[in-house]
Amino acid sequence: xxxxxxxxxxxxxxxxxxxxxxxxxxxxxxxxxxxxxxxxxxxxxxxxxxxxxxxxxxxxxxxxxxxxxxxxxxxxxxxxxxxxxxxxxxxxxxxxxxxxxxxxxxxxxxxxxxxxxxxxxxxxxxxxxxxxxxxxxxxxxxxxxxxxxxxxxxxxxxxxxxxxxxxxxxxxxxxxxxxxxxxxxxxxxxxxxxxx
Amino acid sequence: xxxxxxxxxxxxxxxxxxxxxxxxxxxxxxxxxxxxxxxxxxxxxxxxxxxxxxxxxxxxxxxxxxxxxxxxxxxxxxxxxxxxxxxxxxxxxxxxxxxxxxxxxxxxxxxxxxxx
Numbered sequence: 001x002x003x004x005x006x007x008x009x010x011x012x013x014x015x016x017x018x019x020x021x022x023x024x025x026x027x028x029x030x031x032x033x034x035x036x037x038x039x040x041x042x043x044x045x046x047x048x049x050x051x052x053x054x055x056x057x058x059x060x061x062x063x064x065x066x067x068x069x070x071x072x073x074x075x076x077x078x079x080x081x082x083x084x085x086x087x088x089x090x091x092x093x094x095x096x097x098x099x100x101x102x103x104x105x106x107x108x109x110x111x112x113x114x115x116x117x118x119x120x121x122x123x124x125x126x127x128x129x130x131x132x133x134x135x136x137x138x139x140x141x142x143x144x145x146x147x148x149x150x151x152x153x154x155x156x157x158x159x160x161x162x163x164x165x166x167x168x169x170x171x172x173x174x175x176x177x178x179x180x181x182x183x184x185x186x187x188x189x190x191x192x193x194x195x196x
Numbered sequence: 197x198x199x200x201x202x203x204x205x206x207x208x209x210x211x212x213x214x215x216x217x218x219x220x221x222x223x224x225x226x227x228x229x230x231x232x233x234x235x236x237x238x239x240x241x242x243x244x245x246x247x248x249x250x251x252x253x254x255x256x257x258x259x260x261x262x263x264x265x266x267x268x269x270x271x272x273x274x275x276x277x278x279x280x281x282x283x284x285x286x287x288x289x290x291x292x293x294x295x296x297x298x299x300x301x302x303x304x305x306x307x308x309x310x311x312x
Contacts, residue, residue, distance in 0.1 A: 036227070043225045043258075066288040075291025082225060083261055090228075147303060150265050151272030155229070160261035167295035 010131045011173030013191060022106040024052065027099040028085075030092050030117075042085040049104055050078030056106060057196065073111075073196055076168055077104070080113055080194060083160035087190070088117035091127055095120075096185045113192040124176050124186035130158050131174055139165045170194050202234060207256075209238050217250040218242055225260040232266040239270045243280065252285040253293065254312065264296055268303055275304040283308040 026045055028038070054074035067075070081102060088100045096118035105112040119127070134142060143162040150159070164170040175189040202209040207222030218239060226232055242249055251267075253259075259267070274282045284300060286293040288311045301307050 039225075039227045043223070047258075067291055067294065072291055078258065079260075079292055082258075086225075086227075086260065086262075143299070144302065147265070147268045147299070148272065150229075151269045151303075159265050163261050163264060163296060167299070 007175060007177045008128070009173065009175045010128075010135065011171070011191075013173035013175045013189075017105070017112060017191075018107075020105040020107050020112075022056065023103060024049065025101060025103040027101050029099050030089065031094055031097070039089075042089065043082060045102075046078045046082035046085060049081045049102075050074040050076075053077045053104060053106060053111060069196070076194055076196075077111060080164055080168065080170065080192060083164060084113055084115040084190060084192065087160060088115045088188075091119045091123045091188060092117040093120040093123065093185060096182070098185075109196060111194045111196055113190075113194070115190045115192075117188050119186045119188050121178075121184055121186060124188060127174075127188065128176060130161075134158075134161075164192060168194060200238065202238065209235055211238060211242050215250065216242060216246055216248060217252055219252045219255075221255040223258040224256065224263045225258060226262060229262050229265055229269075232262060236266055236270060240273065243270075243274060243277070246280055248281045248283070249274070250283040250285060253297075254285055254287040254290070256293075257290060259292055259296075264299075268300060271300045271304045271307065275306075281306070281308070283310060285310045285312050287311060 028042070030038070032038070051074060054070045054077070057069045057073045059068055059070035081104065085100070085102055088102070092100055098118045101116040103114045105114070139162055143159070143166055146157060146159060146162065161172065165172065171193045173191045177187045177189070179185055179187065201211060207220070207224045210219045212219065271282065274280050282304065284297060284307060286297045286309065288294055297309060301309050
């Protein structure tokens, strides 16, 4: 456990949510092998998580929709796991020498995702100002504004999180924690909840 | 002009000049919008001198948010042209399409969105 000197949370962050009987945690070393090869592994891992968690849901055809619950869970989990991993990698500081981690916890009607990475103070500050803006905005409006900005060459920023909130109905909470021994490194802990 | 198609193990982008349709298939999760530039170039190439353009993503099973951003950027470019009719063909059997394609129509209300 890290010694903490400062903790900031956003949203309903509850690091000690009840244990579920079904959960999976994957660790990635962000410095092993070339980035393009690791990037491919993140995608494969996201697909694996989607396939794995889908098996807990019925796969029978439903008349109203062309996608049954099993395939919907598979699609949602692989999209969200992939975005959370991509973000964890983008915000990670290789100097921290600590693994990126993603856990998925299965409950009766929801799946909780938890992604942990270690950022520089600068990257964490940028991330936190996005969260503050998000908390003060309508996510759909923010999505449209950002897309218009991207179209003008403004560069992408946090579209993944906005997509998960707007299109997948995910809810988010975050914890940023600096460590006493290494105050230049911030542990970024992202929790996302998906109703299924 | 014959555009250069892209064909990799994970995805393909093919341009059918006769129908001016671009077909994107497979799994696309490139590392940031910068890596989508070759795909954007194919899209922009097909847009040149076009009056009607169709993008078919029916068999595009996965698109990450950088890819969604790239498609959005392209849709805004088409919108700015004002004289091009854009049709987007998707599938109701692919979850991300049912979730996110509508956002492109919000960016460009005249876009025709077909689930085929």
